[in-house]
Amino acid sequence: MDTTQTKDIYTEEFLINMGPQHPSTHGVLCLELKLDGEFVKECTPHIGYLHRSMEKIAENRTYTQFIPYTDRLDYVASMNNNLGYVMAVEKMLNLEVSQRAQYIRVIVAELNRIASHLIAVGTFAQDLGAFATPLFYCFREREKILDIFDQICGNRLTYNYMRIGGVQFDFPKGIDEKIKDFVKYMRPKVDDYDQLLTYNTIFLSRSKHIGVLPKELAISYSVTGPNLRASGVKWDLRKDEPYLVYDKFEFDIPVGKNGDSWDRYKIRIEEIRQSLRIVEQAIGALPEGDPTVKVGRIHKPSSSGIYFRTENPRGELGFYIVGDGSVCPYRLKIRSPSFSNLAVIPELVKGLKIADLVCVLGSFDILMGEIDR
Amino acid sequence: MAIIKMINCAKNLIVGVWSLIKGLVVTLKYFFRPTVTLQYPTEKQPMNDRFRGLVGLHPEKCIVCYQCVKICPTACLAITNKQEDKKKTLETFKYNMELCCFCGFCQQVCPTGAITMTNIYEISVFDRKKFDINLLNVGKYDEWTHTLVK
Amino acid sequence: MRPDEVFAVIRAKFSEAKEETGTNGIIIPKESLLEVSRYLKNLPLAFDNLHCITAIDRKEKMELVYTLYSIREHHGVTLKTYLTLEDLNVASLSKVWKSANWLEREVYDLFGVVFLNHPDLRRILNPYDWKGFPLRKDYSHPELIAKPRL
Amino acid sequence: MLSILGFIWMLIVGLIVLGFIAGSAMFLIWMERKVSAHIQSRFGPMRVGWHGVLQSIADAVKLLLKEDIRPAGVDKLVWWLAPFVVVVPSVMVFVVIPFGKSLIVKDLNVGILYIMAVSSVGVIGIFMAGWGSNNKYSLLGGMRSAAQIISYEIPLVLSMIVVAMQASSLSMQKIVAAQSGHWYILHPNLTLAFVVYLISATAEVNRTPFDIPEAESELVSGFHTEYSGMKFAMFFIGEYTNVFIISAIATTLFWGGWNGPILPPVVWFLIKTYGIVFILMWARWTFPRVRVDQLMGFAWKALTPISLVNLAITGWLLLR
Numbered sequence: 001m002d003t004t005q006t007k008d009i010y011t012e013e014f015l016i017n018m019g020p021q022h023p024s025t026h027g028v029l030c031l032e033l034k035l036d037g038e039f040v041k042e043c044t045p046h047i048g049y050l051h052r053s054m055e056k057i058a059e060n061r062t063y064t065q066f067i068p069y070t071d072r073l074d075y076v077a078s079m080n081n082n083l084g085y086v087m088a089v090e091k092m093l094n095l096e097v098s099q100r101a102q103y104i105r106v107i108v109a110e111l112n113r114i115a116s117h118l119i120a121v122g123t124f125a126q127d128l129g130a131f132a133t134p135l136f137y138c139f140r141e142r143e144k145i146l147d148i149f150d151q152i153c154g155n156r157l158t159y160n161y162m163r164i165g166g167v168q169f170d171f172p173k174g175i176d177e178k179i180k181d182f183v184k185y186m187r188p189k190v191d192d193y194d195q196l197l198t199y200n201t202i203f204l205s206r207s208k209h210i211g212v213l214p215k216e217l218a219i220s221y222s223v224t225g226p227n228l229r230a231s232g233v234k235w236d237l238r239k240d241e242p243y244l245v246y247d248k249f250e251f252d253i254p255v256g257k258n259g260d261s262w263d264r265y266k267i268r269i270e271e272i273r274q275s276l277r278i279v280e281q282a283i284g285a286l287p288e289g290d291p292t293v294k295v296g297r298i299h300k301p302s303s304s305g306i307y308f309r310t311e312n313p314r315g316e317l318g319f320y321i322v323g324d325g326s327v328c329p330y331r332l333k334i335r336s337p338s339f340s341n342l343a344v345i346p347e348l349v350k351g352l353k354i355a356d357l358v359c360v361l362g363s364f365d366i367l368m369g370e371i372d373r
Numbered sequence: 374m375a376i377i378k379m380i381n382c383a384k385n386l387i388v389g390v391w392s393l394i395k396g397l398v399v400t401l402k403y404f405f406r407p408t409v410t411l412q413y414p415t416e417k418q419p420m421n422d423r424f425r426g427l428v429g430l431h432p433e434k435c436i437v438c439y440q441c442v443k444i445c446p447t448a449c450l451a452i453t454n455k456q457e458d459k460k461k462t463l464e465t466f467k468y469n470m471e472l473c474c475f476c477g478f479c480q481q482v483c484p485t486g487a488i489t490m491t492n493i494y495e496i497s498v499f500d501r502k503k504f505d506i507n508l509l510n511v512g513k514y515d516e517w518t519h520t521l522v523k
Numbered sequence: 524m525r526p527d528e529v530f531a532v533i534r535a536k537f538s539e540a541k542e543e544t545g546t547n548g549i550i551i552p553k554e555s556l557l558e559v560s561r562y563l564k565n566l567p568l569a570f571d572n573l574h575c576i577t578a579i580d581r582k583e584k585m586e587l588v589y590t591l592y593s594i595r596e597h598h599g600v601t602l603k604t605y606l607t608l609e610d611l612n613v614a615s616l617s618k619v620w621k622s623a624n625w626l627e628r629e630v631y632d633l634f635g636v637v638f639l640n641h642p643d644l645r646r647i648l649n650p651y652d653w654k655g656f657p658l659r660k661d662y663s664h665p666e667l668i669a670k671p672r673l
Numbered sequence: 674m675l676s677i678l679g680f681i682w683m684l685i686v687g688l689i690v691l692g693f694i695a696g697s698a699m700f701l702i703w704m705e706r707k708v709s710a711h712i713q714s715r716f717g718p719m720r721v722g723w724h725g726v727l728q729s730i731a732d733a734v735k736l737l738l739k740e741d742i743r744p745a746g747v748d749k750l751v752w753w754l755a756p757f758v759v760v761v762p763s764v765m766v767f768v769v770i771p772f773g774k775s776l777i778v779k780d781l782n783v784g785i786l787y788i789m790a791v792s793s794v795g796v797i798g799i800f801m802a803g804w805g806s807n808n809k810y811s812l813l814g815g816m817r818s819a820a821q822i823i824s825y826e827i828p829l830v831l832s833m834i835v836v837a838m839q840a841s842s843l844s845m846q847k848i849v850a851a852q853s854g855h856w857y858i859l860h861p862n863l864t865l866a867f868v869v870y871l872i873s874a875t876a877e878v879n880r881t882p883f884d885i886p887e888a889e890s891e892l893v894s895g896f897h898t899e900y901s902g903m904k905f906a907m908f909f910i911g912e913y914t915n916v917f918i919i920s921a922i923a924t925t926l927f928w929g930g931w932n933g934p935i936l937p938p939v940v941w942f943l944i945k946t947y948g949i950v951f952i953l954m955w956a957r958w959t960f961p962r963v964r965v966d967q968l969m970g971f972a973w974k975a976l977t978p979i980s981l982v983n984l985a986i987t988g989w990l991l992l993r
Contacts, residue, residue, distance in 0.1 A: 024890040048648040065446040068476035129962025136713035154423030201389030222622035333577035343625040400959040
């Protein structure tokens with residue numbers, strides 16, 4: 001420790017534990033900070049407080065039984081987790097999925113992406129001290145999405161909707177009208193966020209040029225999702241390795257310039273707009289058919305290892321599954337996006353102030369549920 | 374140079390103040406809009422058909438096929454049966470609600486529709502033992518339903 | 524580039540690389556892993572993104588799987604290495620790709636594979652004083668609760 | 674004889690004001706909760722009394738009955754004294770606030786000077802709380818608060834001096850009387866002074882966007898993290914009394930005080946004050962928080978020069 005000692009008065013760095021109980025660490029993350037006054041000298045994350053040994057659990061569950069567990073990974077984007085998992089298993093089984101099921105999957109995944117980004121935007125504003133108001137606005141809009149999901153699959157947070165080979169339920173009557181109404185309702189709200197936050201001068205001065213993540217560093221740390229795109233890399237699995245029916249829709253990939261906190265925030269706002277576009281197109285082109293499958297089917301895939309990744313709201317969610325021909329996976333590895341995104345933070349926050357640390361952490365939108373698994 | 378700097382400074386100031394005013398306008402707009410929340414315990418959201426609350430049972434429909442027990446990811450259901458001249462009948466049906474993750478698999482897999490998901494979701498009690506539920510008991514959910522607002 | 528073209532390029536440089544039958548995996552002996560990954564990082568293959576590291580306990584040996592992608596060239600490859608259970612040491616790739624740091628820590632934590640020259644090899648998901656490596660097939664813990672009936 | 678009567682009158686008004694302080698703090702807490710709730714499309718407190726007006730009383734009773742937790746290792750005297758040091762100065766400022774023509778505890782002839790002197794004692798209480806709590810977050814909060822309040826004192830004082838120059842008096846009643854014709858807010862230079870005053874006063878009472886000593890999302894409520902029960906309530910009362918005071922001073926200095934047609938003076942005074950309180954609350958629930966260095970930079974690089982220039986201009990206008 002660097003101590004300058006003059007007789008008996010001396011200064012020293014100041015060790016502080018930020019978390020596991022802290023309002024802006026987004027869950028049970030512990031950051032061990034070494035501070036010099038307000039400046040962060042060193043930041044060591046300690047994770048694992050929410051470790052539920054998902055990967056070990058998976059080895060003792062059938063392929064179908066593991067679907068509800070994926071809900072609990074990234075619990076604000078359960079649909080996307082379900083989707084990533086069932087698509088990985090389908091890839092192992094070489095299963096064909098009906099067109100209607102694919103469209104339904106796209107619609108619910110994009111709606112959930114909006115819901116997830118709304119939380120990201122709201123909590124980021126909260127971290128910057130815009131106390132509760134943007135958060136409540138975001139939750140108000142998210143509530144509409146949750147209502148839609150509640151009607152579709154019967155739950156508001158842990159949906160358990162996707163099934164291997166399809167989805168559990170077809171859309172109930174009248175839900176497409178409701179989704180169309182939501183798209184109409186949501187567009188002006190995003191403009192409201194722009195007015196309230198995006199170009200607010202205090203917000204700009206707090207988040208511009210804070211925590212700049214250069215392109216090379218982002219790729220080297222395997223940062224994915226909106227955080228990577230904010231650094232100026234045009235990379236989106238929905239475009240670059242299209243799965244489901246994403247290649248049939250028209251949408252743009254928003255790309256940032258500087259890779260600072262503001263860019264990461266702005267990318268999310270833009271992605272909400274793009275997701276609304278996708279939902280609108282998909283609901284218009286929804287084909288007829290039967291998307292449902294029976295839940296009781298036993299799958300016994302065998303593979304020496306298959307890796308499948310999807311574009312989650314927080315980045316690329318990958319499942320590496322090894323099957324030995326029994327009803328349970330032999331090994332299931334979850335590559336969670338937030339895990340890699342968090343790994344870069346200690347490098348970014350060196351020399352910033354505590355307030356900036358909170359800003360950077362908020363802009364990365366990490367979620368402990370999928371980091372600790 | 375200094376003049377340009379000053380003009381820029383003033384411009385930034387005006388743009389900044391204008392952006393703050395825009396934010397204030399947004400919040401004032403919602404100040405006069407009607408509220409969107411519910412007064413929870415007295416007002417409640419209507420539940421829809423697919424809602425997954427506590428597990429319910431129609432014992433007369435059960436054919437003791439054990440499918441629900443097999444599919445349950447958390448092993449919260451347990452059945453025992455009686456063998457009476459080649460016909461199985463239900464003896465006990467235990468439901469450990471503490472483990473239940475409300476995934477709805479048991480309802481979806483049931484061939485006769487004996488298992489249902491009820492609308493009960495306010496499920497806090499002071500005693501853990503109350504989470505061990507005998508599904509054959511008729512008054513099993515009185516703990517949670519007697520306070521419900523109809 | 525297609526996976527077979529990627530393999531051809533690697534094969535031309537490293538004769539010890541073998542293609543795994545049925546998958547796109549490339550098996551590399553653990554001694555040349557660091558060298559191969561340094562080569563892969565740069566042009567012409569430009570695998571700039573180490574996406575995922577995982578281990579699989581094959582009971583008699585440990586399989587390490589590195590999933591690499593190239594954002595620049597839009598292709599991917601899977602590297603595999605086999606370790607014997609007696610000698611669970613392998614060179615760390617954290618100097619090549621920074622993402623390897625935490626991913627290797629995770630593999631160490633759950634499987635006990637020691638990565639040589641790793642800057643900070645501590646447990647990451649389990650508590651720092653945890654005993655044993657939970658994802659190995661022979662791991663057992665007294666507090667593990669009953670599995671569901673399959 | 675006359676002086677005894679005057680003293681009794683002062684006592685009565687003082688008691689009224691003291692009752693008013695408690696009432697107004699509670700009302701302000703309720704008002705803040707309602708304003709924030711409606712801005713955020715919620716209801717806010719609805720259960721205790723009509724639209725929850727009695728909610729603050731219920732909360733006060735709850736806080737009174739709560740266990741007073743003292744964390745280990747606190748500096749006992751400093752920790753214990755801090756809430757009182759925060760509350761007492763803000764109560765003392767009420768002495769010179771004119772609610773009506775004769776509804777003032779004591780019209781000191783150095784009114785403004787008295788306000789400036791007394792109100793800045795509060796920062797010592799906040800710093801004591803931060804220091805005494807034996808908590809690193811609280812210490813950071815206390816440090817920030819000391820730096821912030823001392824910096825914002827300067828533009829605050831400079832903008833108040835402008836009013837004193839215009840009215841050529843330091844007495845609050847005389848300032849109000851000087852505005853009986855036209856309120857000072859109508860003068861452009863005093864409008865500028867009002868804006869500077871409002872910004873620095875917001876910083877002075879640690880409200881968003883300048884709430885860095887509390888900084889919920891960074892420092893976990895900063896200096897009052899470790900306080901519970903009635904001590905916490907004291908901080909709360911102190912904070913809301915301060916909010917009322919800065920609005921009341923703004924009303925007195927810039928908006929003509931209790932002057933106004935038809936309605937009685939007290940009503941006019943309260944309407945104006947609560948109007949300014951509403952603006953403060955509105956801003957609080959809209960803006961993000963600024964960072965500590967931006968905050969200091971804003972005080973020294975923007976507000977202080979502006980108020981100095983304003984002071985010079987006012988002097989020139991008066992001597993012209």
